[in-house]
Amino acid sequence: MDKTNEKRGKAILRSAAKPSQEIQGRLLHFLMRRYKKDFTLQWEQDIDMTDGFVLQAGSDVYDWSIEGRLRQFKDRLEQLHPANREIIPLIKETVNNWIPEVMPEEMGEVISVGDEIATVSGLEHAAYGEILLFSSGVKGMVQDLKEGEIGCILFGDEEEIVEGSIVRRTGKTAGIPVGEEFLGRVINALGEPIDGKGEIQASEYRPIEAPAPSIIERQPVDTPMETGLLAIDSMFPIGRGQRELIIGDRQTGKTAIALDTILNQKGKNVICIYVAIGQKASSVAQLVETLQQNDALEYSIIVSASASDAATLQYIAPYAGTALGEYFMYKGKDVLIVYDDLSKHAIAYRAISLLLERSPGREAFPGDVFYLHSRLLERSAHLSDEMGGGSMTALPIVETQAGDVSAYIPTNIISITDGQIFLESDLFFSGQRPAVNVGLSVSRVGGDAQTKAMKKASGGLRLDLAQYREMEVFTQFSSDLDELTKRQLVYGQGLMRLLRQPQYHPMRQHEQVILLTVALRHLMQDVPLEKIDQFCNDLLAYIENNSATLCYQIDQTGKLSEEDQDAIVQMTKKYQADLKLKEDLAGKDNG
Ligand code: ATP
Numbered sequence: 001m002d003k004t005n006e007k008r009g010k011a012i013l014r015s016a017a018k019p020s021q022e023i024q025g026r027l028l029h030f031l032m033r034r035y036k037k038d039f040t041l042q043w044e045q046d047i048d049m050t051d052g053f054v055l056q057a058g059s060d061v062y063d064w065s066i067e068g069r070l071r072q073f074k075d076r077l078e079q080l081h082p083a084n085r086e087i088i089p090l091i092k093e094t095v096n097n098w099i100p101e102v103m104p105e106e107m108g109e110v111i112s113v114g115d116e117i118a119t120v121s122g123l124e125h126a127a128y129g130e131i132l133l134f135s136s137g138v139k140g141m142v143q144d145l146k147e148g149e150i151g152c153i154l155f156g157d158e159e160e161i162v163e164g165s166i167v168r169r170t171g172k173t174a175g176i177p178v179g180e181e182f183l184g185r186v187i188n189a190l191g192e193p194i195d196g197k198g199e200i201q202a203s204e205y206r207p208i209e210a211p212a213p214s215i216i217e218r219q220p221v222d223t224p225m226e227t228g229l230l231a232i233d234s235m236f237p238i239g240r241g242q243r244e245l246i247i248g249d250r251q252t253g254k255t256a257i258a259l260d261t262i263l264n265q266k267g268k269n270v271i272c273i274y275v276a277i278g279q280k281a282s283s284v285a286q287l288v289e290t291l292q293q294n295d296a297l298e299y300s301i302i303v304s305a306s307a308s309d310a311a312t313l314q315y316i317a318p319y320a321g322t323a324l325g326e327y328f329m330y331k332g333k334d335v336l337i338v339y340d341d342l343s344k345h346a347i348a349y350r351a352i353s354l355l356l357e358r359s360p361g362r363e364a365f366p367g368d369v370f371y372l373h374s375r376l377l378e379r380s381a382h383l384s385d386e387m388g389g390g391s392m393t394a395l396p397i398v399e400t401q402a403g404d405v406s407a408y409i410p411t412n413i414i415s416i417t418d419g420q421i422f423l424e425s426d427l428f429f430s431g432q433r434p435a436v437n438v439g440l441s442v443s444r445v446g447g448d449a450q451t452k453a454m455k456k457a458s459g460g461l462r463l464d465l466a467q468y469r470e471m472e473v474f475t476q477f478s479s480d481l482d483e484l485t486k487r488q489l490v491y492g493q494g495l496m497r498l499l500r501q502p503q504y505h506p507m508r509q510h511e512q513v514i515l516l517t518v519a520l521r522h523l524m525q526d527v528p529l530e531k532i533d534q535f536c537n538d539l540l541a542y543i544e545n546n547s548a549t550l551c552y553q554i555d556q557t558g559k560l561s562e563e564d565q566d567a568i569v570q571m572t573k574k575y576q577a578d579l580k581l582k583e584d585l586a587g588k589d590n591g
């Protein structure tokens with residue numbers, strides 16, 4: 001071979017019939033102009049190609065086949081906003097002005113594959129986060145860019161991918177179908193239904209990773225997102241658009257709080273998204289069942305990447321859920337999204353990172369694990385009125401080991417969120433459920449969102465509880481206490497008992513306001529501890545019966561005047577007097 005031949009490039013042409021010398025000449029000319037060197041052209045027959053041809057030069061592919069042209073057309077369609085998607089004129093335009101546009105499509109080759117990761121060579125221009133298409137139809141996402149090779153996580157069966165398989169770039173970042181039809185459904189991290197209720201007609205496609213709303217696009221949190229849990233709404237109120245962490249050891253009622261909050265959104269026009277990451281599929285099924293039984297499924301969406309799913313799916317699940325939430329938020333709606341839980345999310349990401357041979361840092365997590373969660377949680381916001389005024393409230397959940405909030409992941413997420421509800425095993429096992437630790441929990445912005453009624457009714461509760469806790473420790477070792485201290489202790493115990501609340505029984509605002517008003521005026525002081533539940537239920541029934549308008553007005557306006565408070569106190573006193581009379585009479589009868 002002579003020297004000039006070595007410098008020549010080699011191009012492969014695939015088509016059904018052998019092209020004429022003239023066409024071959026034109027193609028060689030095109031290649032020469034493009035790459036500034038001579039080429040030899042090798043023809044390979046491909047009888048499946050009914051029309052057109054595919055020209056490959058190095059890793060660049062020029063697709064003039066019918067499929068290629070259709071793909072190009074489809075891509076252009078997808079780039080359009082659905083509102084502008086007036087298909088007819090576009091088809092006309094495309095047909096009339098059809099020029100076989102040069103579309104360099106890159107092809108690469110699989111170097112190795114295993115553990116849901118493929119290493120690919122040849123895709124010089126692939127970008128981080130881009131979706132790659134393997135010849136078996138499996139999709140992957142670029143996660144690692146090194147010189148000469150790319151690390152790619154796989155979203156599907158890796159069995160069919162072997163060394164040497166062809167990989168194509170798609171030029172798109174990962175996305176998920178979204179739309180109203182997803183309400184009431186259970187989907188996986190790719191947006192595919194897994195509840196056996198048939199296909200979902202999506203109305204849009206959204207990238208799973210999207211920039212968070214900017215500062216100008218936001219407004220302060222000012223509307224409450226009621227959890228229906230007295231312990232939270234009274235002391236750690238959550239506002240729409242806030243991010244409140246639920247943190248605690250395993251089995252301390254973390255999921256229960258999120259679930260009760262979802263149940264409490266019934267009739268409040270809030271769309272709830274529950275993202276299950278690395279949980280048992282049976283737990284998720286149970287949760288769906290509970291939502292269904294409480295008529296809460298119709299306004300909820302469950303995104304599930306269970307423990308048996310690939311780590312790659314667990315990794316993208318929260319972003320996919322957030323993309324769904326954004327669809328509704330940007331339409332001006334209020335969304336509540338629960339990430340259950342982000343500890344498992346971080347662990348899935350750690351597994352992927354280690355397989356991609358990134359260097360491990362603290363607790364073997366990669367260096368960018370903070371960014372992993374900050375870019376997720378920053379997407380929750382209360383949008384400005386110009387942006388439609390929608391909101392997305394996030395309730396991320398984190399599991400601690402033996403109450404250690406200073407571990408890597410908990411500290412990271414605590415610093416990103418606007419507060420945390422800290423749940424404690426000791427409280428949980430002593431029967432104090434929800435097991436909220438009043439001292440360590442905080443809500444940094446929700447106070448602005450609390451209604452006036454709630455603020456008025458709950459003022460002083462935190463302080464009283466703090467005093468009680470102090471006194472409790474103080475008096476643990478002394479046996480004889482003076483009368484005042486004893487009363488204080490009983491009062492504190494009563495308050496703690498009041499904050500206990502069974503699962504699936506969210507309280508409405510007027511119920512919370514009435515009970516707090518009564519309790520903080522020491523009106524429950526003489527009710528024995530074990531009778532407090534009964535007392536509360538009966539008292540609420542009594543007041544609802546006697547003053548339905550007051551209850552209605554509190555629920556509707558969120559206001560509570562001095563007169564209203566007096567009325568509640570008077571009614572309680574009257575109820576207690578009646579009760580005492582009844583008991584006395586019963587006592588006499590027995591005697
Ligand atoms: P895990 O770490 O396994 O995810 P978790 O912290 O999410 O656990 P849950 O599953 O919510 O905890 O609750 C643990 C158990 O406690 C469940 O059986 C639940 O029914 C019960 N439980 C939770 N909250 C309450 C409550 N307020 N009253 C009574 N039982 C409760």
Ligand code: MG
Pocket residue numbers: 254255256340
């Ligand atoms: Mg849980």
